[in-house]
Amino acid sequence: MIIVFKKGTEKENIANVQKKLESYGFKVHLSEGVETTIMGAIGDESTLRDKPLSSFPGVEKVVPIVKPYKLVSKDFRKEDTVIDVKGIKLGGGNVVVMAGPCSVEGRDMLFEIAGRASKAGAKILRGGAFKPRTSPYAFQGLGEEGLKYLREAADAHGMLVITELMDPRDIDLICKYTDIIQIGARNMQNFRLLRDLGELRKPVMLKRGLCATMKELLMAAEYVAAGGNNEIILCERGIRTFETETRNTLDLSAIPVLKSLTHLPVVADPSHGTGRRDCILPMSQAAVAAGADGIIVEVHNCPEEAMSDGDQSILPDDFDILMKRIDIIAQTIGKTLNK
Amino acid sequence: MIIVFKKGTEKENIANVQKKLESYGFKVHLSEGVETTIMGAIGDESTLRDKPLSSFPGVEKVVPIVKPYKLVSKDFRKEDTVIDVKGIKLGGGNVVVMAGPCSVEGRDMLFEIAGRASKAGAKILRGGAFKPRTSPYAFQGLGEEGLKYLREAADAHGMLVITELMDPRDIDLICKYTDIIQIGARNMQNFRLLRDLGELRKPVMLKRGLCATMKELLMAAEYVAAGGNNEIILCERGIRTFETETRNTLDLSAIPVLKSLTHLPVVADPSHGTGRRDCILPMSQAAVAAGADGIIVEVHNCPEEAMSDGDQSILPDDFDILMKRIDIIAQTIGKTLNK
Amino acid sequence: MIIVFKKGTEKENIANVQKKLESYGFKVHLSEGVETTIMGAIGDESTLRDKPLSSFPGVEKVVPIVKPYKLVSKDFRKEDTVIDVKGIKLGGGNVVVMAGPCSVEGRDMLFEIAGRASKAGAKILRGGAFKPRTSPYAFQGLGEEGLKYLREAADAHGMLVITELMDPRDIDLICKYTDIIQIGARNMQNFRLLRDLGELRKPVMLKRGLCATMKELLMAAEYVAAGGNNEIILCERGIRTFETETRNTLDLSAIPVLKSLTHLPVVADPSHGTGRRDCILPMSQAAVAAGADGIIVEVHNCPEEAMSDGDQSILPDDFDILMKRIDIIAQTIGKTLNK
Amino acid sequence: MIIVFKKGTEKENIANVQKKLESYGFKVHLSEGVETTIMGAIGDESTLRDKPLSSFPGVEKVVPIVKPYKLVSKDFRKEDTVIDVKGIKLGGGNVVVMAGPCSVEGRDMLFEIAGRASKAGAKILRGGAFKPRTSPYAFQGLGEEGLKYLREAADAHGMLVITELMDPRDIDLICKYTDIIQIGARNMQNFRLLRDLGELRKPVMLKRGLCATMKELLMAAEYVAAGGNNEIILCERGIRTFETETRNTLDLSAIPVLKSLTHLPVVADPSHGTGRRDCILPMSQAAVAAGADGIIVEVHNCPEEAMSDGDQSILPDDFDILMKRIDIIAQTIGKTLNK
Incomplete structure (x- = not known):
């Protein structure tokens, strides 16, 4: 999952989200660009989908990366089900x-x-x-x-x-x-x-x-x-x-x-x-x-x-x-x- | 209910619809304009809503006139329900x-x-x-x-x-x-x-x-x-x-x-x-x-x-x-x- | 064009619409059902499309009957344009x-x-x-x-x-x-x-x-x-x-x-x-x-x-x-x- | 910009995208998760918006991070325009x-x-x-x-x-x-x-x-x-x-x-x-x-x-x-x- 922060978000607010993600067992990767700060949460995204991360101050948007379905996906099973x-x-x-x-x-x-x-x-x-x-x-x-x-x-x-x-x-x-x-x-x-x-x-x-x-x-x-x-x-x-x-x-x-x-x-x-x-x-x-x-x-x-x-x-x-x-x-x- | 016929519909097809409507107990009023023929069905429209009238040859469209709900409508009861x-x-x-x-x-x-x-x-x-x-x-x-x-x-x-x-x-x-x-x-x-x-x-x-x-x-x-x-x-x-x-x-x-x-x-x-x-x-x-x-x-x-x-x-x-x-x-x- | 009146619309309001339509050169047909009163305007509908008929007191809806396009319609020309x-x-x-x-x-x-x-x-x-x-x-x-x-x-x-x-x-x-x-x-x-x-x-x-x-x-x-x-x-x-x-x-x-x-x-x-x-x-x-x-x-x-x-x-x-x-x-x- | 790769994408295909991004002057950060590989492109995203990155083999989706408008955004100017x-x-x-x-x-x-x-x-x-x-x-x-x-x-x-x-x-x-x-x-x-x-x-x-x-x-x-x-x-x-x-x-x-x-x-x-x-x-x-x-x-x-x-x-x-x-x-x- 990628968390995008609003421009000018205070470090403290970013740290809060990081702490929360780590408490859920995620590894966090922070990337500070010119325009924006983004945070990658590495771990089992499905456990994160439910969390109101965009409720944290400073968060602009939360971008899920992994598809929310699994068993029915082609990634799970390549051949057509007959x-x-x-x-x-x-x-x-x-x-x-x-x-x-x-x-x-x-x-x-x-x-x-x-x-x-x-x-x-x-x-x-x-x-x-x-x-x-x-x-x-x-x-x-x-x-x-x-x-x-x-x-x-x-x-x-x-x-x-x-x-x-x-x-x-x-x-x-x-x-x-x-x-x-x-x-x-x-x-x-x-x-x-x-x-x-x-x-x-x-x-x-x-x-x-x-x-x-x-x-x-x-x-x-x-x-x-x-x-x-x-x-x-x-x-x-x-x-x-x-x-x-x-x-x-x-x-x-x-x-x-x-x-x-x-x-x-x-x-x-x-x-x-x-x-x-x-x-x-x-x-x-x-x-x-x-x-x-x-x-x-x-x-x-x-x-x-x-x-x-x-x-x-x-x-x-x-x-x-x-x-x-x-x-x-x-x-x-x-x-x-x-x- | 109003039935609009396609331009050039044969009289026989129009008569078929009329016969059907009359068999349901409706009075029928036919209006032949320059461009189009329309038929009004006078009676309790709610009993007609279910009938596949647009399946009849020659019918272009069927226009319901009466609202399909009754008890909840303002026509049924003027004062607000409290x-x-x-x-x-x-x-x-x-x-x-x-x-x-x-x-x-x-x-x-x-x-x-x-x-x-x-x-x-x-x-x-x-x-x-x-x-x-x-x-x-x-x-x-x-x-x-x-x-x-x-x-x-x-x-x-x-x-x-x-x-x-x-x-x-x-x-x-x-x-x-x-x-x-x-x-x-x-x-x-x-x-x-x-x-x-x-x-x-x-x-x-x-x-x-x-x-x-x-x-x-x-x-x-x-x-x-x-x-x-x-x-x-x-x-x-x-x-x-x-x-x-x-x-x-x-x-x-x-x-x-x-x-x-x-x-x-x-x-x-x-x-x-x-x-x-x-x-x-x-x-x-x-x-x-x-x-x-x-x-x-x-x-x-x-x-x-x-x-x-x-x-x-x-x-x-x-x-x-x-x-x-x-x-x-x-x-x-x-x-x-x-x- | 069909004009549907609200239930209980006063005769005077219905007459106003009729007068207006007649002033536009339309023949008017009135049908009083149990539930509703509807009025058919017989004439060249295209000249009527522009008029704010639903602005008249008592009018519930105005139902156009004729297609609003003519030259491009199949009614106008039966064979495919090549x-x-x-x-x-x-x-x-x-x-x-x-x-x-x-x-x-x-x-x-x-x-x-x-x-x-x-x-x-x-x-x-x-x-x-x-x-x-x-x-x-x-x-x-x-x-x-x-x-x-x-x-x-x-x-x-x-x-x-x-x-x-x-x-x-x-x-x-x-x-x-x-x-x-x-x-x-x-x-x-x-x-x-x-x-x-x-x-x-x-x-x-x-x-x-x-x-x-x-x-x-x-x-x-x-x-x-x-x-x-x-x-x-x-x-x-x-x-x-x-x-x-x-x-x-x-x-x-x-x-x-x-x-x-x-x-x-x-x-x-x-x-x-x-x-x-x-x-x-x-x-x-x-x-x-x-x-x-x-x-x-x-x-x-x-x-x-x-x-x-x-x-x-x-x-x-x-x-x-x-x-x-x-x-x-x-x-x-x-x-x-x-x- | 974030590029998400399909599960099982070959390393060569990922490298191709990386090379392309670098040729545009972007710094690239690669993150290989359990489920998926994602790539972050660090640089001026507006220059990238136009490129058909999702046309590259292996790319599942391209996620823009930065807003596509600038002068009219609140990030550019905090106070209301009067x-x-x-x-x-x-x-x-x-x-x-x-x-x-x-x-x-x-x-x-x-x-x-x-x-x-x-x-x-x-x-x-x-x-x-x-x-x-x-x-x-x-x-x-x-x-x-x-x-x-x-x-x-x-x-x-x-x-x-x-x-x-x-x-x-x-x-x-x-x-x-x-x-x-x-x-x-x-x-x-x-x-x-x-x-x-x-x-x-x-x-x-x-x-x-x-x-x-x-x-x-x-x-x-x-x-x-x-x-x-x-x-x-x-x-x-x-x-x-x-x-x-x-x-x-x-x-x-x-x-x-x-x-x-x-x-x-x-x-x-x-x-x-x-x-x-x-x-x-x-x-x-x-x-x-x-x-x-x-x-x-x-x-x-x-x-x-x-x-x-x-x-x-x-x-x-x-x-x-x-x-x-x-x-x-x-x-x-x-x-x-x-x-």
Whole structure:
């Protein structure tokens, strides 16, 4: 850690910080330049992160040097993590597609969509059983019934299930039906829940919070990893910006950046990331071209009747085109669509 | 609700939307202009908000007219809500100050800070017992022990307690010790938790999420109110922007805007809102000058030793000055500091 | 335009607005719902946009219906604009690549880079002669000398020149050397300059401002088109968000969205959009996969010695790979790389 | 400057950076920690800022230590700059109010507004003669005629004139009529224009760009100061965020933060900062309470008829209340309203 002092700081104040750092077991190196005095603290920076060093008189700023996450970083593990769920591989050179309706609305519609998605090459069935809605008066999901339909439809078509866990009290229920636990953007920094996930032995897909930096997403993954669960998938799903033409701004540069920082698989969600049906095809192509290890896409056979988010689902026919195109794009950049 | 059609949309597509709206029980009014065709749907808009109308061919955009929240709106209730907690009044013409350390670190420090804060006029003692930290390796709070100290220190000085509820599994525990339940920015859209709060009969302070719009904050309050709990305080605590000199950008304009939209009390948190000790005094003054019904401020007798957020706490001596100044500012704009 | 009134607005106030609208020559339609009264103003909305209707007592909000831009909209012209500059075609099904150093640093380096870029298939040579730098103490460009080198290097390799116009006083100078005038993000809303551009008969590439919405970018293009210059290329080059891992957030969803709203060509700038060399290859691929009509990329043969922005240039060898990959990606989505 | 290397960087790569730094005349200090190797470059950091050090293999990040601005910083000059314009003092303990219509619409209206504003205590008359409008079809100002009216109205009431310079070709014209040159948010980083301003001997008010950081605002001021013009006023006028209830988000924390970094006066613009008439009074009070050296407010005697921005002007009667309140607030924090 580097401590930068204000110009003209008295020696006594500098000495106070030095004494404090030494009391924490750090070696201190002082460098007095023409413009400024800076102090380097040599030791395990992670123990220092918590200390209010900038509260000391004379300190202008404190500059951390080491990344605040460890287990999930590429420094810790050079090779890509490949998560194997019942034979479906996420990470490494694989591209995997998760598809399905926003929310599970009924058994028949789900089987139909699963059939079409599976036939086109999707390996994982997505669908919400508990829907977090901004309005208390909106459709809130089918609950356990929805989970059952998901499991049945996935099994019938040889797919895996991914569905969202929203409340710690539902952990057992969700785990009973799902293969991968999805943590939504709003829970990305629900640290108690992240701790609970660390103790499970089931893969977790962490969606980036609406206003979470990439570093915060990695810190959230670190929480899960610190508990012993290393099967974590990161998902870029759009951040909030001033732009209003799209629901969110899908930050595809997060894909190459995250992949340079972590060994975990990174996927993208063009449906929630844009909130517009006409963006799903181009942004799915773009996500794979940017190096995503997969995409998660909303598919609905009758969006006009969807009970939530119909505006951001594509039709099965368009999904067929999508799959064909990303197959070629994946190959072009040296990856393989798992279909 | 207004539906705007794309230029050149075929009559059949327009008729389809009309038929759908009528099937929902709406009266439809069509207006064909030179440039565009628009359709007004007359009826209870809240039942329409959920329908994917923009999924219909030809629809360019759907414009909601009515506010999506009801119980918390000024249209529903004209007079300010005044929340009376053991004789301390929040809302109306009152300005109330909540003060205390970021986290409860020990019994002695808490009693000392509570003593100073109370003497200066603070009516509510704040302090965290469970700390949500971005790093899994940081200090996570004293837990129930911290709650006990809070209660004791508050009782000893005739203050109320406000502390954060972070997990639905802690509801009973938190309720046992606190007078006001604080919901942190990260849980503002934890809709299951909001439902639980609606069933309690204890005041709730909802902090605005880091990237939540004012409308979303009001929708979150609507969740609580819809459950039957009307004692809700809104708290502006900074939003995330591109600026990095401050931790967040304290959006003080949220105070007059929220107060024009809702009858609920609105307070501000200059400590978390700026993350800088040197901003707490000026931004506390500004919050009261902007019409806040109160402020929540971190006070610490030794910020250099604070176990969390020492950088954004002020010293008791500075808190004395703060209280004197906001007393005059409150009077200048026709309000009364409850001291 | 729709005017929404506050609940309980007096009839007199509603009548005042109606009278005003009628005095402007609008037909007025009033709809009194249970919750709210709304008024539709039928006529040429563009003449109304300027009027402070929300200043009238009782008005809650004013909702514009018609897009504020006209000439550049897809409603005005259905087919893609194809700009033909000396035989190089921008727009339509073409993908065109602009490449070169951030700033022109010397004749030799420029010829070398132009040679490599041209050989790989780039058709347009980019390079700055006047550099807008955030520090007054930084390298500010070679000026006219740089423009000469650009022209010579482009001519030597059969390329076009694109370079930035920063000041209205340089219009003649820039026009003497360049084929396409680039307007930087900071000048996107320099309305006086946009007017000047409208009077020229040279293609203009408008870069999206750092905090400009897509609608504002289209409005800026409308300024140029309103002056009579229809050869406008739009360029997504990253917007400012809270994320700091990348210099800006390249908003690739702007590509499909803009292309749904306008007939003008849309290109992307992954160099400025990310500020990171390791993002240029993946984000160039992604831009083309998202449907961009071209990309503009910084290429430098020795980034460590670059006088500006070396951190966001790629090496000629990597540029070769980039061109091969986007060629396939373009074909996959039915477009043709102009190489 | 501190250079942080990637874990496991080869010694040769580290040596390369060291050699380069030494070739620039820097002394180098290397510190090899357990986790990471960092290198300190000791010398005049400003000469290094431009070099693409992060382009060198092995470099993870480059951390600047010294502030990138100098002349405008508090380190350079401890005491507040007080700008004296014909006896009106800006900066120091003074609070000065600038008021007037958004745009000059006619001689009579301007004289009337100037009279009311002056009587209430405003010392500087504001008003636009050239209006930068987002639409090419909107009212664009009266031009020189407007400037004349401004000068006459100000002189008639013993006020100063502030008006916006939008184009370098208007410098002489604007200087002929104004006392203070206003640079709008969109021109804050028009570096050529800033250079021109540096050569004038007239005070300049720089408005913060819509998406400019405080550091960038200070860098813009540095441009002017580097040219020799030290009479610079900074103006916070709202930044762009995701919030849509207000036109911009007025960042009042910029006031204490800027005042801790620079000796220049800092004022706030609640009219443009919020875009809402009902926010002007509370946010003006808040700006002064936060320590602003002044405010600039739009006042209009008939906002319903205003030709631009009527929605964000207050009435003369409300302006009277505003002046009375900020007088008391200024005194409460030890400042004096110049009235």
